[in-house]
Amino acid sequence: MEAVTTHDHAHGHDEHAHHPAGIMRWITTTNHKDIGTLYLIFSLTMFFIGGLLAMGIRAELFQPGLQYWRPEFFNQLTTMHGLIMVFGAIMPAFVGFANWQIPMMIGAPDMAFARMNNWSFWLLPPAALLLVSSFFVPGGAPAAGWTIYAPLSTQMGPDMDLGIFALHIMGASSIMGSINIVTTILNMRAPGMTLMKMPLFVWTWLITAYLLIAVMPVLAGAITMVLTDRHFGTNFFNAAGGGDPVMFQHIFWFFGHPEVYIMILPAFGIVSQVIPAFARKPLFGYASMVYATSSIAILSFIVWAHHMFATGMPAAGQLFFMYATMLIAVPTGVKVFNWIATMWKGSMTFETPMLFACGFIFVFTIGGFTGLILAIAPVDIQAQDTYYVVAHFHYVLVAGSLFAIFAGTYFWLPKWTGHMYDEALGKWHFWLSIIFFNITFFPMHFLGLAGMPRRVPDYALQFADFNMIASIGALGFGLSQLLFVACVIKCAKGGAAAPAKPWEGADTLEWTLPSPAPYHSFETPPVVK
Amino acid sequence: MAEPVPERPKAGPLEAAIAVCSAFLGIRRRAAYEKDAVRLTPVQVIVAGIIGAVIFVLSLVTLVHFITS
Numbered sequence: 001m002e003a004v005t006t007h008d009h010a011h012g013h014d015e016h017a018h019h020p021a022g023i024m025r026w027i028t029t030t031n032h033k034d035i036g037t038l039y040l041i042f043s044l045t046m047f048f049i050g051g052l053l054a055m056g057i058r059a060e061l062f063q064p065g066l067q068y069w070r071p072e073f074f075n076q077l078t079t080m081h082g083l084i085m086v087f088g089a090i091m092p093a094f095v096g097f098a099n100w101q102i103p104m105m106i107g108a109p110d111m112a113f114a115r116m117n118n119w120s121f122w123l124l125p126p127a128a129l130l131l132v133s134s135f136f137v138p139g140g141a142p143a144a145g146w147t148i149y150a151p152l153s154t155q156m157g158p159d160m161d162l163g164i165f166a167l168h169i170m171g172a173s174s175i176m177g178s179i180n181i182v183t184t185i186l187n188m189r190a191p192g193m194t195l196m197k198m199p200l201f202v203w204t205w206l207i208t209a210y211l212l213i214a215v216m217p218v219l220a221g222a223i224t225m226v227l228t229d230r231h232f233g234t235n236f237f238n239a240a241g242g243g244d245p246v247m248f249q250h251i252f253w254f255f256g257h258p259e260v261y262i263m264i265l266p267a268f269g270i271v272s273q274v275i276p277a278f279a280r281k282p283l284f285g286y287a288s289m290v291y292a293t294s295s296i297a298i299l300s301f302i303v304w305a306h307h308m309f310a311t312g313m314p315a316a317g318q319l320f321f322m323y324a325t326m327l328i329a330v331p332t333g334v335k336v337f338n339w340i341a342t343m344w345k346g347s348m349t350f351e352t353p354m355l356f357a358c359g360f361i362f363v364f365t366i367g368g369f370t371g372l373i374l375a376i377a378p379v380d381i382q383a384q385d386t387y388y389v390v391a392h393f394h395y396v397l398v399a400g401s402l403f404a405i406f407a408g409t410y411f412w413l414p415k416w417t418g419h420m421y422d423e424a425l426g427k428w429h430f431w432l433s434i435i436f437f438n439i440t441f442f443p444m445h446f447l448g449l450a451g452m453p454r455r456v457p458d459y460a461l462q463f464a465d466f467n468m469i470a471s472i473g474a475l476g477f478g479l480s481q482l483l484f485v486a487c488v489i490k491c492a493k494g495g496a497a498a499p500a501k502p503w504e505g506a507d508t509l510e511w512t513l514p515s516p517a518p519y520h521s522f523e524t525p526p527v528v529k
Numbered sequence: 530m531a532e533p534v535p536e537r538p539k540a541g542p543l544e545a546a547i548a549v550c551s552a553f554l555g556i557r558r559r560a561a562y563e564k565d566a567v568r569l570t571p572v573q574v575i576v577a578g579i580i581g582a583v584i585f586v587l588s589l590v591t592l593v594h595f596i597t598s
Contacts (some may be wrong), residue, residue: 196566287562291552298582319593324586330554 027122030114031519032099033416038121039096040409044485046088046128051478053081058440058474060457061467074457075143076135082146083163086263087170088128090397093405094266095120095177098205100416102181104510104517105199107190107526112183113176120176127169134162145455147256150237150248154229161230164223171216178209178216185209190509192528196290199508200283203290204269207297211258211265214301219255222248246311253304261300263397265293267404268335271357273508274407275339278354279346280505285338292331292338299328309377310384318377325375329368336365351503352426356407359434360400367395370445385455388448394441399434406433406484413491414498418516421491425483432480439473540568545577553581 019025029035056077060069069077099117103110111117134141139157142148153160185206189198198206225236226248235241237248268289276283283289305313305321339361348354370392374380383389406429413421443466448454452463459467501511509526510517548565551557557565 194566195571285556287559287566288556291554291557294578295553298578302582302586316593316597319596320589323589323592334554334556 028118030110030118032103032111032114032117032521033517033519035111035117035121036096036099036101037416039092039099039124042121042124042128043089043093043096044488046084046092048481049132050081050084050089051481053077053084054474055478057081058471061459062471063468064459064461064464066458069457071457072143073140075145075455076141078455079143079145079148080131080135080141083131083142083167084128085397086146086259087167088124088131090263090401090405091170091174092124094205094208094263094401095174097201097266097270097405097408097412098177098181101412101510102184102202102205103188104415104513104521105202105508106185106188106193107509107522107528108184108188109520109522109525111180112188113180116176117180120173120180123169123173123176127166127173130162130169131166134159134166137162147249147252148223148226149252150226150229150245151239153226153248154237161227164227167223168220171220174212175216178212181205181209182213190522190525190528196287197528199269200272200286200289200293201266201269204265204272204293207293208262208265211262211297211300215255215258215262218251219259222251222255225251246308249308249311250305253307254301256307257304258297258300260396261296263401265296267360267401268293270404270408270411271339271360273506274353274357274411275342277411277503277506278351278357279343279348281342281346282507283338284341284344285334288334289338292334295331296328299324299331303328306375306377306380309380322375322377326372329372332368336361336368347505351410352421352423352430353407353411353503355427355430356403356410359430360403360407363395363399363403363434363437367392367400370395383448385453386448387444387452387454390454391441391444391448394444398441399437403433406430409484409488411503412510413488414502415510415513415515415517417492417495418498419491419493419495420498420502421487421495425487425490429480429483429487432483433477436473436476436480440470440477441473443467443469443473539570540565540573542573542577545569545573546581549574549577549581552578553585 020028026034026038029038056069057074060067060074060077099111102108137158139159142153142156142159142163144152144156144160148160148163185198185202195203225234228234229236229238229243235243237243237245239245272283272289303321303325305317306325309318309321339357350358370388374383374389374392410421410426413419447463447466447470450463452459452467498515500514502515503511509522509528512526513521544565548557548561548569551561
């Protein structure tokens with residue numbers, strides 16, 4: 001993409017001098033970069049809280065028998081780990097990327113609704129506080145699993161109310177963020193940037209934002225019904241009162257499956273920016289990538305009941321959801337093919353962002369294939385609620401979403417901070433992460449196929465060896481993430497000055513700005529040819 | 530003074546349907562895609578997409594009905 005910038009950034013760094021300094025700058029900010037940074041810091045904090053809970057889970061499962069926790073508390077650990085990682089870590093991280101990158105990539109000065117942007121972010125810390133503080137109420141934190149299935153969720157203590165309110169607030173934040181993103185992309189693109197000239201990260205976020213607007217209200221409806229069942233005498237999910245607990249699962253997964261794509265489409269976008277930059281070739285099949293993303297988004301609405309094969313649905317229902325689910329492999333396969341075709345005969349180098357992007361393709365594809373296996377209804381009946389499912393979704397969410405977040409962070413850190421990150425440290429982070437990730441989660445496939453159920457604090461002796469390996473891997477993976485923090489802090493504090501375009505093959509608009517990017521990105525819009 | 534924008538030729542429903550079918554598969558010939566980008570309006574694509582999704586669901590339901598009967 002060629003762009004002509006006419007904006008003078010000589011005073012770029014002083015432009016926020018008239019804003020409040022110190023903590024008030026962050027509380028009152030309406031700047032997309034400040035808010036992006038807040039989202040990313042929030043997400044990193046939640047990632048470590050969720051990670052700490054995961055360490056608690058793996059410590060308990062290191063050996064058979066009950067070692068550290070009561071079974072009730074173990075259930076709280078698994079539930080809160082899931083909720084925190086999904087709603088507190090992965091989703092806000094991508095919104096952070098959207099805030100930083102979308103205005104810069106489309107040649108806009110800021111997000112469309114700057115004040116709402118501030119509000120979207122500042123809803124999150126109180127929500128997180130509600131969620132995490134539920135550990136300290138009588139009965140402890142929610143323990144119904146991250147899916148908060150009825151009737152468990154209708155019967156728990158005050159913790160569930162805190163969880164429900166936290167999810168409501170986080171949902172409101174997501175909807176506001178999405179409206180902002182859609183409006184920004186549709187109305188604030190630089191002259192000449194047609195929809196089909198937008199960087200793929202922007203495209204994936206546009207589609208993700210529509211998914212969020214479509215399904216977050218569904219989640220809100222489901223948890224509100226749980227709330228009224230709990231306190232206001234309704235019987236939506238109470239079989240004794242004429243309700244149906246399975247209906248909760250239908251409503252939840254009508255939100256939950258598009259949610260899976262909400263957590264992976266922006267990751268596809270990041271990888272689609274990183275790979276062409278380090279292969280020094282334009283993205284292969286740009287249009288088919290856009291088409292495939294739209295196609296995945298539409299299909300994501302008609303596959304939800306593949307999470308419910310074991311609830312006793314009729315054979316016709318099982319077949320429908322099985323076929324629909326398997327067909328998602330087609331557009332996803334197109335994407336993986338296009339990434340590999342982009343690399344084909346490219347002049348590749350393997351800096352840290354590219355390593356994470358390649359790691360993403362390799363490991364995410366494994367997760368995709370196990371998803372395809374689970375899509376087969378008779379297989380799923382066997383593997384339902386076993387560690388095979390745990391392995392599958394960690395391959396998709398950790399090696400998929402999280403690795404893409406790492407790739408994007410290393411890719412854009414020079415633009416954000418004005419410094420190059422420590423390449424050696426970044427590479428250590430990558431190699432330790434991918435090795436320990438596989439040590440942790442690969443054995444879980446064997447555990448699941450051998451019949452080990454998920455969400456149990458104790459297990460039969462035949463599962464001991466693989467659990468011990470997984471726990472050692474988890475500790476290694478957790479510790480490796482400290483390298484990431486070290487690398488980011490080191491880069492933020494100093495290091496070699498980053499040029500405007502540190503990556504030779506990168507060609508989107510943000511690289512036409514100096515590094516660090518000026519406080520206001522494009523006061524005069526660039527002209528895209 | 531800005532140059533007058535040439536009126537773009539309108540695509541028919543068949544072209545919209547073909548473009549959406551290609552989108553479901555995720556594969557499109559470059560020349561055809563470039564023609565789509567000029568001739569198709571977003572409304573045409575969205576309407577064709579919704580109709581395509583409904584046809585997709587109905588054909589799966591028919592297939593399942595055929596198998597289970």
